Amino acid sequence: MNQPLIKLEEIVKTYYGAGAPVRALRGITLDIGEHEMTAIMGYSGSGKSTLMNLLGCLDKPDSGSYTLAGYEVMALAPEQLAFLRNRLIGFVFQNFNLLGRASALENVTMPLIYAGIKSRERQRRALEMLNLVGLKGREHHRPNQLSGGQQQRVAIARALVNRPRLILADEPTGALDTSTSHEIMALLQNLHREQQLAIVIVTHENEIGQHCQRIIRLSDGMVVNTEAVKNQLRAIPAK
Numbered sequence: 001m002n003q004p005l006i007k008l009e010e011i012v013k014t015y016y017g018a019g020a021p022v023r024a025l026r027g028i029t030l031d032i033g034e035h036e037m038t039a040i041m042g043y044s045g046s047g048k049s050t051l052m053n054l055l056g057c058l059d060k061p062d063s064g065s066y067t068l069a070g071y072e073v074m075a076l077a078p079e080q081l082a083f084l085r086n087r088l089i090g091f092v093f094q095n096f097n098l099l100g101r102a103s104a105l106e107n108v109t110m111p112l113i114y115a116g117i118k119s120r121e122r123q124r125r126a127l128e129m130l131n132l133v134g135l136k137g138r139e140h141h142r143p144n145q146l147s148g149g150q151q152q153r154v155a156i157a158r159a160l161v162n163r164p165r166l167i168l169a170d171e172p173t174g175a176l177d178t179s180t181s182h183e184i185m186a187l188l189q190n191l192h193r194e195q196q197l198a199i200v201i202v203t204h205e206n207e208i209g210q211h212c213q214r215i216i217r218l219s220d221g222m223v224v225n226t227e228a229v230k231n232q233l234r235a236i237p238a239k
């Protein structure tokens with residue numbers, strides 16, 4: 001078998017705040033394959049976002065090991081970690097996290113500025129990504145001139161523009177109505193298929209999970225169940 005893209009072993013994460021320590025993750029062991037589309041589900045407080053932050057190299061566990069694309073994450077220096085994150089991972093958030101005063105095009109171009117790509121190439125790639133997510137003709141709209149679903153498409157284009165191998169999406173449909181949620185899931189399914197991406201989606205909604213190939217369920221900081229989805233839901237992408 002090929003090496004998985006993500007390999008977690010006995011990951012433990014505790015938050016030390018004002019009150020008693022919170023053991024948010026209590027020994028997570030799991031693999032996620034290259035090109036796999038996975039949902040992480042579980043009730044509020046079960047550790048989903050904590051797990052996503054660790055997967056995204058935004059935070060470090062107390063103990064355990066995390067291998068991402070063959071790199072032992074815990075052993076990397078902060079600047080190596082930032083490099084790995086920028087190269088390998090695209091992030092999508094519940095509330096889109098777009099820059100309000102920048103156009104769709106400028107929002108998508110942003111990660112390429114940090115990656116040191118020249119202006120003309122930035123424009124070309126950002127336009128290509130906006131086209132890919134179905135936003136041709138909306139390049140110069142600002143977020144408040146776009147619907148929620150369109151804003152999430154901009155955010156997905158931005159996540160894709162550095163050509164990552166992994167998309168991490170924490171509740172990407174949490175702020176959207178049902179039919180828009182299905183459109184966004186159809187887009188993610190297409191990207192998964194056509195761009196050969198691994199996608200990890202946190203969701204509360206069973207229906208959203210059913211669009212993925214596998215559902216990992218967390219409870220109280222532990223994996224309680226992993227199931228393959230037999231008949232994946234396929235939404236028809238709206239044009």
Ligand SMILES: Nc1ncnc2c1ncn2[C@@H]1O[C@H](COP(=O)(O)OP(=O)(O)OP(=O)(O)O)[C@@H](O)[C@H]1O
Pocket residue numbers: 015016017022023024042043044045046047048049050051
């Ligand atoms: N920065 C923090 N400091 C202290 N405790 C935290 C912090 N972040 C999360 N926690 C606690 O860790 C546990 C797991 O939180 P997490 O945000 O990972 O849950 P979640 O599954 O994403 O929940 P939700 O579905 O509500 O988003 C919770 O008990 C939470 O209160």
Ligand SMILES: [Mg+2]
Pocket residue numbers: 048049050
């Ligand atoms: Mg959360």
